[in-house]
Amino acid sequence: MTELLSIENLTYRRNLRTILTNLSLTLNDNQIVGLLGANGAGKTTLMRLIAGSAVNYRGSISINGKNTGSERKSMVSFSAQLEGVNENLKLIKIADYFNHVFPDFEMNDFEKLAANLSIDLDQHFISLSKGNRQKFVMAITLAKHAKLYLLDEPFNGIDSMSRKKIVASIIEWKPEDATILISDHHVTDIANLLDAVAIVKDHTVVTQKSADEIREENGQSIETFYESFYEEEGTKND
Numbered sequence: 001m002t003e004l005l006s007i008e009n010l011t012y013r014r015n016l017r018t019i020l021t022n023l024s025l026t027l028n029d030n031q032i033v034g035l036l037g038a039n040g041a042g043k044t045t046l047m048r049l050i051a052g053s054a055v056n057y058r059g060s061i062s063i064n065g066k067n068t069g070s071e072r073k074s075m076v077s078f079s080a081q082l083e084g085v086n087e088n089l090k091l092i093k094i095a096d097y098f099n100h101v102f103p104d105f106e107m108n109d110f111e112k113l114a115a116n117l118s119i120d121l122d123q124h125f126i127s128l129s130k131g132n133r134q135k136f137v138m139a140i141t142l143a144k145h146a147k148l149y150l151l152d153e154p155f156n157g158i159d160s161m162s163r164k165k166i167v168a169s170i171i172e173w174k175p176e177d178a179t180i181l182i183s184d185h186h187v188t189d190i191a192n193l194l195d196a197v198a199i200v201k202d203h204t205v206v207t208q209k210s211a212d213e214i215r216e217e218n219g220q221s222i223e224t225f226y227e228s229f230y231e232e233e234g235t236k237n238d
């Protein structure tokens, strides 16, 4: 296995608040990793920093040894990249825009993903339900060829059939060697998918373990392992 992402001593403050502190995380290639933590733990912020869309941090973040924001951006496909899109456009127009702007966006792949997820591309973005919005975001994100995919809560607010379809798309479309980081607070949705987990708590990554280590060393399921980090506080992960 080759190291893909390396984060060392990352600290990020915003509006006089420490959001992440002294955070270290290493991801190898060809893995699906769960980034788990309660609401407000800092998962989205960490993804924004990795993707190069949040700046002014201390510490180092590198992907394949490259550490500038623009170098990292070119190797990442982040599910938040649709933020700020003109919501009045039809889905096909948004996909066309991605196809023109990103050389590594594959229109053929997008069309197949959209068909698999039963997305009607003649709809306007603004008219989509929450679940259909998530499916469209997933099709756009997976159609961009990247070393590292950052999927921020892809199962938030969607029904179990749609969830199954999205999981199947992730498995089918993950390029060999690419790594997928999926944030969630409901680990049950994704436990079977995961090769490893990183748990975010108290503004940092408190542990990072492979699924095999959790099963063999801790004798636990991923769900039980994750919950053990939060249960002493009685935190309820919704």
Ligand SMILES: Nc1ncnc2c1ncn2[C@@H]1O[C@H](COP(=O)(O)OP(=O)(O)OP(=O)(O)O)[C@@H](O)[C@H]1O
Residues within 6 Å of the ligand: 014, 015, 017, 019, 037, 038, 039, 040, 041, 042, 043, 044, 045, 046, 185
């Ligand atoms: N611009 C900002 N200024 C100040 N605090 C911020 C800012 N953006 C985020 N935060 C705070 O940083 C913390 C981490 O937020 P973040 O959205 O990264 O968490 P999360 O783990 O993704 O949460 P959720 O699971 O609820 O989406 C939260 O306490 C949030 O209020």
